[in-house]
Amino acid sequence: MRKNYGDWPAKSIYRRTFLLAASAALASAQVSRADEPNETSLSQRAEKKGLSFGTQVNSGPLFSLKPYHDAVLRDASMIVPENEMKWRPTQPTERQSNYFNADRIARFAEDNALLLRGHTAVWHQNPPVWTKDIITSDEGQTVVLDHARELIGHFRGRVMEWDVVNEAIAPEDGMPDNLRNWPPYNKGGIDFIADCFHAAREADPKANLYYNDYSVYYQSQGRRRDAILSFLEKLKSRGAPIDGFGIQSHLIANAEFDENVYRRFLSQVADLGLKIRATELDVSDVRLGPDIDLRDAIVAAHTKLYLDVLFDEPAVIGLVTWGMTDRFSWLHEGWPRKDRLTQRCLPLDENFAKKPMWYAIAEAFDRAPSR
């Protein structure tokens, strides 16, 4: 499935910065270190600063592939299921819920004293097939709200943080308040989204409730930044119980990043009284050539650039990566390289060895101001 990246930066803008960035990045990657198994983990480094580090997990390899399972436990203090809590897998038919895989992940979190993020209750992309006609009918909002109550209620008391609503803003759809063109949003508007947050609060009063969205990092994404800020402001002013904004952080190596623009955006979100977490970090290398060292260096340099600004904002409370190892990334299918090489987009390589991106995250935590 190919994700619509909306207004990701256009290729041509970045060519001129490529060579400069590439040589700087290569220079820094020369300082490659041996992989030390007892090195301070990412979550230990994060915790020293009052931050947290987590990763997305997939129940398939988590319960069948020991090196993957061990890699998750080595670095993360928080996990979020990749797909297992989404609507389609948890309610395959109208009358039957199936929490088998989501429950296994919740138990794994408890057994290993990991915090659990819930992802996600309301998302236009994942309703089960049986909802197809209901969603577009007058019952659409009710069925979505019922689902949110049921899902969040099922995990009551066990999830630290829920992405209650995911990716509701799509300015390109031309709908009121920049809401995505999706029947429940078309009919209910922002009030409906506020209702989703109220339903979530009732279903699990202790969980922190997040709105989660993408493409707010780069120069060309100003329209999305503005739309999301005004949306969050309206949600708050209508009394929606929202605690935080999840910034997905699906980055693209070598895209033009203006740190002042991003700093300002983060502080505007913070001014709304919201916590911020980067919830799905990965760094696509689709715009880079095939050379592995160069790709790793540029991905690491981009990670550093981004995280240094992110962690400077006091409202930011942590980072979650959308996977731990290049062996498993949604980007391989969702955003494949033209040459079909495996993207080098996550902290560990396909054999679970630390890459420069791992060290870039580690050092960003080390540099981060304490909370």
Ligand code: XIL
């Ligand atoms: C992706 C999963 O990684 C894929 O396995 C699945 O096919 C589609 O969804 N933003 C989100 C995540 O909020 O839920 C998406 O996860 C990636 C983009």
